[in-house]
Amino acid sequence: MSDVTIAASASAFKQLFNALIDNFTFSKSDSASYGPFSASYSVALHLEDGTLSLHDDGTIEIQDVDIVWDTLKASACFDLPGFCVGGWCIVPDPWNGCLVGIPKICIGGPICIPVDLSGLVSEITDVKASLLAKYYVDPARPANVTDLAAEFAGHPNKWQVYIDPVWVHVDPINVPDTLENIIENIIKNAIYNMLGPLPDWMKDILWAAIQAIGILDIIKGVLGIVGSIADWFENLFNSVFDLVGLVETAVADYFANKYPIYEFEDPYPILPASGGLIPVKIPIRNLAATINSHEMIVTADVGA
Amino acid sequence: MSTPFTQNCDLYGAVHENGVNKIITHIMRQRPSLFNYGTADVAKNVEGWCSKVVVTQDVRNYNNPIFTVENYLPIFGADSPPVGLSFCAQLSSAKIDFHPSNVIKLPAELTPPLQPQRFAMSFRICGSIGCPPEQEVDGIQPTQPAGQASDVGLKSPPPVNLPGRLNCFCLDVYAIGHFERATILGKESLLGKLDDMDIVDIKPDALEQNIICYLKTAVNVILREKLTIPYEKFFFSFSLFHLATVSLSATPNPPIPNNPAVEDDQLKVFLTMKVGP
Numbered sequence: 179m180s181d182v183t184i185a186a187s188a189s190a191f192k193q194l195f196n197a198l199i200d201n202f203t204f205s206k207s208d209s210a211s212y213g214p215f216s217a218s219y220s221v222a223l224h225l226e227d228g229t230l231s232l233h234d235d236g237t238i239e240i241q242d243v244d245i246v247w248d249t250l251k252a253s254a255c256f257d258l259p260g261f262c263v264g265g266w267c268i269v270p271d272p273w274n275g276c277l278v279g280i281p282k283i284c285i286g287g288p289i290c291i292p293v294d295l296s297g298l299v300s301e302i303t304d305v306k307a308s309l310l311a312k313y314y315v316d317p318a319r320p321a322n323v324t325d326l327a328a329e330f331a332g333h334p335n336k337w338q339v340y341i342d343p344v345w346v347h348v349d350p351i352n353v354p355d356t357l358e359n360i361i362e363n364i365i366k367n368a369i370y371n372m373l374g375p376l377p378d379w380m381k382d383i384l385w386a387a388i389q390a391i392g393i394l395d396i397i398k399g400v401l402g403i404v405g406s407i408a409d410w411f412e413n414l415f416n417s418v419f420d421l422v423g424l425v426e427t428a429v430a431d432y433f434a435n436k437y438p439i440y441e442f443e444d445p446y447p448i449l450p451a452s453g454g455l456i457p458v459k460i461p462i463r464n465l466a467a468t469i470n471s472h473e474m475i476v477t478a479d480v481g482a
Numbered sequence: 483m484s485t486p487f488t489q490n491c492d493l494y495g496a497v498h499e500n501g502v503n504k505i506i507t508h509i510m511r512q513r514p515s516l517f518n519y520g521t522a523d524v525a526k527n528v529e530g531w532c533s534k535v536v537v538t539q540d541v542r543n544y545n546n547p548i549f550t551v552e553n554y555l556p557i558f559g560a561d562s563p564p565v566g567l568s569f570c571a572q573l574s575s576a577k578i579d580f581h582p583s584n585v586i587k588l589p590a591e592l593t594p595p596l597q598p599q600r601f602a603m604s605f606r607i608c609g610s611i612g613c614p615p616e617q618e619v620d621g622i623q624p625t626q627p628a629g630q631a632s633d634v635g636l637k638s639p640p641p642v643n644l645p646g647r648l649n650c651f652c653l654d655v656y657a658i659g660h661f662e663r664a665t666i667l668g669k670e671s672l673l674g675k676l677d678d679m680d681i682v683d684i685k686p687d688a689l690e691q692n693i694i695c696y697l698k699t700a701v702n703v704i705l706r707e708k709l710t711i712p713y714e715k716f717f718f719s720f721s722l723f724h725l726a727t728v729s730l731s732a733t734p735n736p737p738i739p740n741n742p743a744v745e746d747d748q749l750k751v752f753l754t755m756k757v758g759p
Binding site: 196197 | 493513709728
């Protein structure tokens with residue numbers, strides 16, 4: 179029999195799990211060139227809710243955890259091939275020339291489509307994990323010192339119990355179809371800016387002409403878009419940026435290495451330092467953590 | 483499948499007597515001044531100690547005292563000058579045995595077998611009063627009696643401390659006790675309490691009873707003042723203790739008849755969790 183046994187009921191373990199979920203945050207930004215276009219992204223997220231079940235085979239299953247994307251922004255930039263529109267006379271001068279005309283405008287060059295989907299919620303569908311007890315030696319611990327000196331230096335050894343994922347499944351980000359209209363408006367605004375200081379009514383006429391040329395098809399061609407622009411951005415988030423993979427890796431790393439659900443110093447202080455007396459600390463050995471459908475059980479021995 | 487530890491509670495903690503006995507040894511080696519008492523001359527004289535003291539290297543590295551230095555034992559009636567004798571008192575070993583008893587063989591005076599929910603303890607106390615040489619006693623120069631001196635605002639004469647040779651004895655002490663819950667310094671804690679005690683081979687009985695009274699009181703006071711176990715420590719700072727939304731308290735009876743419980747050679751604690759907003 180072990181010297182020490184500690185057990186936490188399923189509902190108590192749920193509280194530890196809630197703290198685990200509440201403390202998770204992830205943020206990242208990056209940019210890269212992908213041939214005909216370059217893209218950048220900036221994301222930040224936290225987790226909410228989720229259900230937890232404990233199993234007699236020693237595993238934990240976590241399901242339906244919301245990924246709340248506090249920031250989910252991307253931008254795709256490319257060179258719009260040059261073309262000219264306008265140069266028409268819409269009110270001819272009966273005697274000679276043109277009374278009111280649309281100037282010929284040539285546009286092209288760099289254009290960026292920024293997308294902001296902040297507030298979107300996606301989901302971690304399933305995490306299967308077991309418990310893992312680890313012994314942590316602080317890499318900053320001074321060499322050749324006693325455990326007590328290491329503690330006084332702020333670098334004690336620790337026992338830690340982690341949730342060690344076997345797998346983490348994250349649902350792909352689902353870009354709403356409404357993004358198609360938003361992106362059209364973004365492109366329209368970008369083209370309007372390219373048209374320079376013309377009256378709005380004139381820009382409206384030119385935009386109609388540009389649409390007639392098939393500007394969206396031109397852009398799709400440049401970016402290699404086969405389906406809808408919304409689908410293309412969805413692919414950009416999920417596959418090109420691999421946000422799904424990044425989140426899966428971050429969650430797995432957080433559970434397995436960053437946030438122990440149970441942690442204490444070794445040797446463990448049982449009487450505090452007092453009046454110049456050193457603390458009394460007991461060495462803990464053979465820490466093990468298991469789970470069944472009722473509870474988490476941690477056992478350990480007191481070292482000699 | 484066996485009954486879950488947390489069938490009637492949210493957090494369960496148990497420590498086996500083997501673990502507690504190792505912990506006792508660690509405390510004795512790391513906080514020796516809690517177990518060794520004597521006058522300054524005794525504390526300095528390692529060779530004269532009644533019992534060898536084993537300490538960790540950290541105790542030496544940080545210059546922690548091995549003895550708690552106490553005042554010299556006063557000789558009653560001597561006040562001009564006051565005279566004190568050196569002494570040494572050491573607890574040299576201690577062991578605990580949780581019900582059912584299988585580590586300590588209790589003496590008949592403690593009516594074995596050990597009753598349910600009780601623990602047994604055995605410990606060895608060694609001590610001595612320093613017996614001063616006669617020439618030291620003869621060398622004491624009487625002064626103005628202290629009472630008269632203080633009446634006129636004069637200082638009492640300085641005490642004369644007489645170091646002496648220790649002639650050590652050891653007592654084997656057995657005790658039985660139980661654990662209680664107590665709030666100590668604002669923290670829910672476990673408190674060990676001795677209920678009865680016996681000292682082997684002391685006569686007359688009244689002398690034994692007087693020594694037992696002193697020792698039992700001393701142990702209970704030290705347990706209360708120095709060796710209570712806050713629940714958080716008992717559970718090795720289990721993470722639930724640090725969650726602001728969770729409060730933990732001892733699970734009542736029913737459903738837990740004994741909390742803390744001393745059974746199966748273990749000390750067990752059962753806590754119930756309340757989750758706040």
